[in-house]
Amino acid sequence: EADIYQTPRYLVIGTGKKITLECSQTMGHDKMYWYQQDPGMELHLIHYSYGVNSTEKGDLSSESTVSRIRTEHFPLTLESARPSHTSQYLCASSGNRGLGSPLHFGNGTRLTVT
Amino acid sequence: DQQVKQNSPSLSVQEGRISILNCDYTNSMFDYFLWYKKYPAEGPTFLISISSIKDKNEDGRFTVFLNKSAKHLSLHIVPSQPGDSAVYFCAASAQGYSGAGSYQLTFGKGTKLSVIP
Numbered sequence: 001e002a003d004i005y006q007t008p009r010y011l012v013i014g015t016g017k018k019i020t021l022e023c024s025q026t027m028g029h030d031k032m033y034w035y036q037q038d039p040g041m042e043l044h045l046i047h048y049s050y051g052v053n054s055t056e057k058g059d060l061s062s063e064s065t066v067s068r069i070r071t072e073h074f075p076l077t078l079e080s081a082r083p084s085h086t087s088q089y090l091c092a093s094s095g096n097r098g099l100g101s102p103l104h105f106g107n108g109t110r111l112t113v114t
Numbered sequence: 115d116q117q118v119k120q121n122s123p124s125l126s127v128q129e130g131r132i133s134i135l136n137c138d139y140t141n142s143m144f145d146y147f148l149w150y151k152k153y154p155a156e157g158p159t160f161l162i163s164i165s166s167i168k169d170k171n172e173d174g175r176f177t178v179f180l181n182k183s184a185k186h187l188s189l190h191i192v193p194s195q196p197g198d199s200a201v202y203f204c205a206a207s208a209q210g211y212s213g214a215g216s217y218q219l220t221f222g223k224g225t226k227l228s229v230i231p
Contacts, residue, residue: 004157006157009155033218035221040123040223040224041223042118042203042220042221042222042223042224043158043203043221044221045218045219058218090157090158092157102148102160102163103158103160103219104160105150105158105159106157107156108155108156108157
């Protein structure tokens, strides 16, 4: 059973709209991440956070932004959606045990921008 | 430049036989490796990991082998079961090196395993 929740699961939206993808975790993890994945491709890190008020960009450039005001919540926002943003977005978190803390993923949001 | 490579996009295995999924990496800084399993419409779930100080880690039907000199790791599933049918992702990180990037994972493209009953 997932302890990290993403909403919505699926989203179809028109070009130019502002969207926010929600991610919440109940495990008290300090570290949270957003990955982007296209079908048949690897997951790419686009944002990460090591705690409240800490956010960094990942190795894949993204026009999205994130915020971390509360430990359990790590929303991702696209100010103006474009068809190139069509992808699956996966949120993850990890604990504080260093090497013993694998990522826990949510079930993802599949975004389609028309 | 892809640092973690899974060169087989798919693999089919008979139920009860061994499944071997392979992964190669190029970054010699990687010192921690993980395998994740992903079912359709779900997020990846952690399966098994190995530190670079080991060459083998076993958990039930799953064993991961690491060959550092060849920069190669493999996941063995024995015996394979139909419920093992999923996409398997290899991932690596350079956790031994401090800094903001030490907990980031670099993923391969995945191998789709089909276990035939």
